[in-house]
Amino acid sequence: MRKPQPNSLLREPLLYRLRAFVAKPANLLLVFFLFVLAVLSLLPMVTMLSNMFTIHMGIEKRQYRMSTGDWTYVHFQKLFEGGDWSRVNFWEPLKNSLIVATGAGILGILIGGSIAWFITRSDLKCKKFISGVFVFPYMMPAWTLALFWTNMFQNSKVGGGNVGMIESIFGVCMPEWFVYGLFPMIVVIGLHYSPFAYLLIGGILKNMDATLEESATILKANRWTIIRRVTIPIVMPAILSTFLLIFSSGFSSYTVPVFLGSAVKTFTLPTKMRALIQAGYEGQGYIIAFISILFGCVILGINQWFTGKRKSFTTVTGKSGQVSLVKLRKANWPITIALIVFTCFVAVMPLISFALESIIRQPGNYSFSNMTLHFWIGTEASAYETGMIAGILLNPTMWEGVGRQVLLALLVALIVGTSGMLIGYSCVRRRGSRLSRSVESMAFFPYLMPAMAFGTIYLAVATSENFRWMYGTFGLLILVSVIKFLPFASRSGVNSMLQIAPEIEEAATIFGVPWHKRMIRILFPIQKSSILSGYLLPVISVMREVALFTLLVPKPRYLLTTMLFSFNETGYAQYGSAVTLLIILIIMIINWVTNKLTGASFDKGIGG
């Protein structure tokens, strides 16, 4: 018998392992995404890191008497040296950002999670209405909610003394801390992202096998114990994911703190980052961006530690035919009315406010004699001297912006949704492996980077020698959107796949069902609406994103949202309000069409 050579002994297990590795589609997907994400997701990170240690042209070059591009750590010295500069530009804003991000995260989960529970697990009345309108705030750009907040609560005793709706109607003047500062920032960001908590947590709750709770009931556990010991642990991954998303968004929010904090001189890290970059202290600005990423990483680490600790969150082991709803009994109508009032205030009132603001000539005057439709359908002859040649519905520039934004949202959703589902599948199937952890983290990474810093970095990339063909193109907008919004879809994908027991797919594998059929015929139908959230969330995100696109569009009125920001910046409040309404309307149409075609929609608590 021929003795095996030492080399072949070594080679055969290696080949065998390689073959076994390649045989699993999840592995191939992970390798593919690892490569793509390493290039696209880490590229901005590397660029940002190098910016923290280099001298830029302008002020830095002159102040430190060095050449552009020289390596240095002076930016760290300056930002952390102590004294007023550090306090004002870093420590105070850091404290404010942490308060806002944490507060908004908790508030968002409390509100969104509670409503998700009522909608999915109770016999609450008017569910369709409540769930339908509750998602509106998420469709609006966060800063439009901040504008709504000031429109409502500003009063003659704070800020510029402009009378808001509450004072106008009820004669009540809210205190300054309520109108401006950290409190309204937390509320606005929390409210804005609470539908997100509702979508993610609601999806899990809706899919949850009712027998789990029923078993607890049989064992005489009371309602609170069931929520605490059964429901919350099951939705914990979604809660942590949601907290991570809201925290990171709140931490990197720029426009909300500008609108609600400036009046009381309350600044956050992103506002300081922009001010420093604008003043030419780019190195320090990027350090701040890096620090906000670090905080996000800590939360991400906690999230991963938690989901890693609990080996399984499987809740779907075959669909439960039973839906057991908690009976609210006498509390049903009071809770329903309270929720209707609440959702109307946070969701419908802003729309009414924007509608009114879009038809009044003189701010604060809501009389009929002050109303006009010129900002909607005015012609050149009758429109105001406002920089537009007609009302927005008659303006070709506006319709071009609408077309581009919708096309961008749909294309991005297609790419991001599919990628998110595949990442979710592969990460869950190979859960615990280094490869899976790397891909999951990298897919999430861009979310932690402030949109403004992301835009600046991609501007630099797109104008560099090898990539200049990208600058000003629609393709660049698709690329940055795909990278920036992949985290939504990948989290959604991971969360939904975590719920599906591997045995279901294994059974199909034993019967020789090929991978693509397993995906299309088994996994996708089981978690259809949860997976669809991975497609729909990027639509909303793209439809309302501003900061990411500001630097990358060829002109400010290229997209609908950049046009909106331009209107608000230049004081065309009526046009701004009209465009905001239009954005919400478009998102609602997309939502409605999706609902008609697939049965899934935001208001059904995507994921279920």
Add this chain to the structure above:
Amino acid sequence: MKRFLSLLLALMMVLSLVPSAMGESVEDALAAAAKMTNEELYEKAKEEMSAGAQLNFYSTTSFAEKAANNFMAAYPELKLVYAEIDDVETYNILTKTIGSGVKDSADMALTQNGPDLKTYLLDEGLAHVYFPEAMKDVVAADAQDPAIVTYINSLLIYHNGNGSANVTNIWQLTEEEWKDKVFFKNPTNETVNINFLIMLTSPEWNAKLEEAYASRYGKAWEKGEFDSCALEFIDGFLANVNYTYTSASKMAAGIASGAPGNMGLFVFSKLRKVDEADRGNLTILQFENKVEGFSGFMYPIYATVFKDTECPYTCALFINYLLSEEGFAGNKSWNSSQGYYSPNKSILKPEDLEDEPYEYWLDCLVFEDMEYIDEKFIEVYEFIATRVG
């Protein structure tokens, strides 16, 4: 032979259209353009257009779009593509796009914030200055290098619902009475505002502030906590200012419809954004009484041409146009609004506007000096930024 000659002729024509290809840099082309008449420039510009060029230009002022439309009506064979650019992002975008070879990047721009223009574009060789010889007599020398196409002023304007503000000395705005009642855009976000504050530290304005101080408090200013009178003023002023409004337009409309007695320091031309019914609520402090110290500030909009433009002659002709009466005072152009002033002394403001000519503002407004701000920016920025909060 005939074929050869026609080929040669075509080649010569093509080469003559591309200055850089002939060894004529953009800088050389602009130098040549400065000596040409508008008719000659138009011919050259038409050649640039027929070679496939179009003039892409950025501007921070929306009136430039109207000027561009008027320009194209006057010179129908030329094509200008206007893009509004956010003041905050102007130099960030320009430094990355000029010379990068990206498609349809700007050929020229009308930008504010002179010190950044100098630091980021002129000193780095990314932009060139251009000024026509023919205009040298009608435009002051300090508005030629780089060319200033318009001045814009920001004025102290208040809500007169409580009667007169009785502000006759600028130091009053640093006193307790005005705490949170002076509205001003955050200077760390608004470059022209920080430039104005830096200008106050110049010897000239420091002296004027000392004079106003002595007049207000009956004693000469003395060095103590602050190294200069201007720094003490900035400290007191920033302690009182309110940053509620994030744009000049919102500030104008907000003060007009807000609490009586509030004062704003914002762009004069934004009064056009205030509804007619509220316009009467606003009083321009300078028109009510002379203010010891100053009653606002003035900053220029500069025109520069970028080093990689393919149409330097079109750019030159457009700048000529902006400096001319036809360009500046044409249909719906700058001159039709309050608060815009041409450096061309022959262009007067329309008499029916509540405004004054450029010369009127020389004594009462703080003018931006690019060189001084550039020199002092690092020193004073830190002082201001730590007081903004």
